[in-house]
Amino acid sequence: MKLFLNTLLLLAITNIYSQNTIHGTVTDANTNEKLEFVNIYFPELEKGTITDENGKFNIENLSPGNYNILFSMMGYKTQSFPITVPSTNEIKIELMPSAIEMESIIVSTPFHKLQSENVMKVEQRSIKDLKANGAVTLADGITNIAGVESVTTGLSIGKPVIRGLSSNRVLVYTQGVRLENQQFGDEHGLGVNDAGIESVEVIKGPASLLYGSDALGGVLYLNPERFANNNISSGDFSGNYYSNTQGYSTNAGYKSSENNFKFLFRGSLAEHADYKTEDYRVTNTRFREQDFKAGLGYQNNVFKTEFRYNVNNSKLGIPEEIGEQSTNKTPLLPYQNITNHVFSSKSTLFFGDSKLDVNLGFIYNDRKEFEEHHHEENEDEEEDEVLEAALHMKLKTANYDVKYNLAKLGKFETIVGVQGMNQVNSNYGEEQLIPDATTNDVGVLAMTHIHFEKADVQLGARFDNRNIDVSNSINKTFNSFNGAFGIKTNLVNNITARVNLATGFRAPNLSELTSDGTHEGTNRYEIGNNDLKSEQNFQTDLALEFKNEHVELFANGFYNKINNYIFISPNGEFIDENPVFIYLQDDANLYGGEFGFHLHPHPLDWLHIESSFEMVTGKQANDVFLPLIPANSLTNIIRLEFEKPWIKSGYAFIKLRTTFKQTNISAFETNTDGYTLLSAGLGGSFTLFKNELSVTVSGSNLTNKTYINHLSRLKPDGIFNMGRNINLGFTYSL
Template structure:
């Protein structure tokens, strides 16, 4: 740590450069009229502005070097250009009208390009679009991204599933650092609130080249909200109401920037009672959450840095499946019953860049402190039998207060993770861009509760990588190689080391005027986690006794991706297919024994493969450019080499949506949509799974921006499962007890810009 602080101190002592700026004007390519309020943004220095009434703009205080500048506004095709600072010319830039949604720079890949220029296919979705669909939580919202589903325990607990892979096979990044929150458990959620989030990016497939172990199945990259533009101050307040849970979420934030300093603060809350189906409320799916985010940044002509902090405190009920819908407690209480989780997650991150004349050094540092407590009824693990179920129900309210008062947590773990990511962007050599990097992590797990599922342990990671992007006249190519080492040390009684070499190669080319093809081949790996190696105890959230396997080997996979896209001004068609083979796939299976009245599960390995893809079409016909018709189909199949199907593979889905967008004086930035999502029957089952019936869910929504006291007020209303369909999703952990997913839910919300 001392060395890292010295590096930061060294970076702070940077040379002073002369004043550098870019200025110009933006016009419509057809009418030549100036474009007002266009966004101009330089991702490398995280600096931007907006065009004025005459289409003119200026960005000052820029370090020397080559930068990609992004120009975007709704209704026009996003454009990017590369300029070299110092830049003495006056830019005259024109944007072409387009009703395809404007795209942003992809942050999760190393060269930070627009998706159309990216070799790797990355899904990107603005958080505003996900929330417009009425999602209660971020975990629910990401399930609307093609190729992504959510493994859920009610509404409050959800984790991403990318093309059939989840848990430690999917790495989550937030604030530019890897998020570590004991994600080995199926009932351990994201621990991220959507307030203060700008967008979500999803890498579908092995990303070990970029991120090391645990990115074998893909990466969910959560981009925090940007600071305000230079010399500006903004703020907003927002609230949403959800009819099904009678839940309320609130958010308030403020941010301000000068030419050199910038800061932001945001606080949010969420409170929900048990969710309701057409027949009953699902006991103890209630949850409460408080979230606070802060950031401060500094920039001079050769150095930028920012620090961000996020604390998230959640109380999450763990559903007791016995008796739900058959006499279980039916109430609108928001205080979780026993058992429940109390989780506090701190994320502290810093991101710094030092600019040289033709190169730059990026340093990302992170510290994550996860404090996880699980409370249960005191008699759950007594050695003698109990027949006091009815007595327990009578004293549920008493146990509520004990849980928050004198009752100690049965399971209490603290996970402290420090990580670093340092990359050097070499000077560009002709059409070749190259990055060298080193990444690492030091992680300490400590138990404090009476029970112990996984032992105290220390984990250390280090990875070294090199990757290059080559731009040819008719194609772009990306190549990379990486070496990783992970060691796990358990109280000096158990020490194991895992090593892996991984590589990736891809090419993107325009095979016709409107047709783009991408082909990528990448390997990935995942070292066994601490739970898989050394767990021994009752996992309360899953109601089973888990036994680790010290002989487990690393998972290693190889995935091939082929993506084809046809895009013109009024039509988009895409097809993404993949084949993923995994060596030493780790899975849980019961061994037939019973300990403490729960079944015993052990970890095993077998080779496996997954295949499938996403296919879609998006039409916005001329002259009805306000009309959008979208259809998407997703499928994935997972098998072991003995032809047994893998568990927790999402069913095939088909989504059809009609959406309209208006931008009139009396109806600014308005939209409306109707969506029908059909989930097909899942009868390709892993061991001990049961089949899931098909179902269709109807959703609709409307939103509009009004002017109130010369400020923007966004009003929205949306409804999910409008027909109040009773259904069970295959990835619901309540499925084995026949418990339905959420019924009809109407959400009403507003966001007011201060």
């Protein structure tokens, strides 16, 4: 028996410390030429490398198991290849040249990591592309994604809108954990800076199966920048200048990986003056933002873990009316001072053909709002008083996400998991928008992916419980059972169809349940309703795609039925000279979609012509239109891509975006006129002092059009959106 136990122990130690390695060669499928700088990546292991000048690659210290390995390179079709580790065979991959853009890796979904193989429709855009299009902030950048808009208060405050749903109906994930920062408020933005974020993914429609309550309308998933490949160190710094706000943003970062350890850090600073229209500057839209991100990772044969930290401090002016005309960057009263801390850890334990993922997060949101005080006291006392926040709220959120990926059984891949959250809201200021309260969530889920010969099927179920305990007041519990079913198949050659059916839910938030006071930002007296029920929805999505070497066509349609939709409405009364608004419920329906094409004609593969149309309509059951529904829009882009001996990844584009008149409005909205905005830009990479320098120049609203977006909270005051802006940017890699 002792000999037997010692043998087992020796085998276990050998398995843990053995150096599992794969190696191979990548060539061009047409010319058999060895390809250099091909990206090779294991999404499950978050580990990769690039090929050398002979097209060869080698990856060591791999956990045993079955994985998909991805091969990608600009100008070639991305390929996914199944592999079993350990493997002694040399891998030989032939990549097919393609004018279609290189496919990105999808992080937010649990099974396939290429969108072409995914059952769910996920939109992804890199931050680099969004910045190249002239985006000033992250909230501004996401509006370049089809089906995504933003409810804005000036330039600094933006809330994502996915197919007409926003606020607590859209869940935001950052660093792999759900971001909680008082998003119920009209003037509460994302609280995340784009520095240190690699890409943005959008899941449209109910994602409660994967993420629980508040994912009723969809998920905005922010992917942090990757760690460096093994035994590589790199650094970079960048800067951007914005002519309209005479503002700037800068960031610098460094990352390194050696043996089993890796780390990174990045800091950034941005300052902007009031944005300018053709006729005036919009007073107090100025803001300052500081951000720092850091990460530390460790990985061996059977275990990997990473810890990330992000602190963001933003001082944001809250515009009220057109007043002082200056280019000062220090916000006037009223303004917000927000500090947001995000701690997260992601760990994976590998058991050969199965694995355990454990994600933990803690978010500490410290929100202060300062405003004018009107007391008949001397100036010194007033100045001291202004330093005290009128509104001071702290939100502390701890969450966990544990998923076990079972060993693949024939055609079945299965995940079971448990997710939960503990959230404490506390007030410290003289004013109180929502009371002190504690929220607890717990949910259990199971999800299966079935690989048939001609189709992929995905289905799952989930049960959630949410308890909201308001101090010295109500205690409410909400339960929900949800499910999802999806299928992807090729109807005929080059035509892919996806059908997804899913339910979702959202428990009413504290503001909807307990409000009782004047909301300064909207100049209305709000009264909550503690009898509100959970919103429950059922959505049908149909996505069709045609793709060949030179043409891509897509049509995405959806119908979303929401029971017990919560909305706010005036009741005709006044308190303290402010109109009274109360929270009500009614069934609602939203429907629409996104449609478009991408043409890159042979032999002009460097020319790209893109066009897309997006629309959404939202109505209550009584045919009254829902508020804050974005207007229909049409976007046309002509883009050129080129390579020269002196420039890499060169590009130039012209974009014309037409937003149509919005007449489908709620009872307390007004019609919004349509408008067309012209944008253009160019850029590329050069070698400077043996390192790469990337330069971008872009211009938005080049005709200096005066317009108002329907989702602007400054619309009731007739205040225009931003005028012409020229953005100059650079990134220098060390």
